[in-house]
Amino acid sequence: MICYEPYTCAFCPARYKTRTDLQEHRKMHRGFYPFRCELCIKKFLFQDQLKTHMEREHDERETINQNVVAEILDIVQLNAC
Ligand SMILES: [Zn+2]
Ligand SMILES: [Zn+2]
Numbered sequence: 162m163i164c165y166e167p168y169t170c171a172f173c174p175a176r177y178k179t180r181t182d183l184q185e186h187r188k189m190h191r192g193f194y195p196f197r198c199e200l201c202i203k204k205f206l207f208q209d210q211l212k213t214h215m216e217r218e219h220d221e222r223e224t225i226n227q228n229v230v231a232e233i234l235d236i237v238q239l240n241a242c
Contacts, residue, residue, distance in 0.1 A: 165178075166178050168180055168182065168183035169183075170183060170186055170187060170190070171187075172190045172193070172195070173190070173195075174205065181233070194206050194209065196211040197211075198211060198214060198215065198217050198218075198219075200215075200218075201218070201219075203218075217221050
C-alpha cells in the first residue's frame with residue numbers, strides 16, 4: 162500500500178494526509194522566513210523576494226548613496242560661496 166500524503170506545505174517539503182495536520186504544521190511557519198539577507202536584518206519567505214531585495218536595497222543603494230554624497234558635497238560647496 163502506497164502512503165499518499167496529498168497536503169503539501171507551501172513553505173517546506175513537509176506533507177500531510179489531512180488538511181488539519183497541514184494547518185497545524187503551517188502554524189509553525191508564522192514568522193518563519195527561511196531566506197535571510199546577509200547585509201541587513203530583513204528576512205523573506207521566498208528566494209525571489211530576497212533576490213529582489215538584494216538588487217533594490219543593496220546593489221542600487223550603493224550607487225544611489227554615492228550620488229547623494231556627491232550632491233551633498235555640491236550643496237556644501239555652493240553654500241560656502
Ligand atoms: Zn512547512
Ligand atoms: Zn538586505
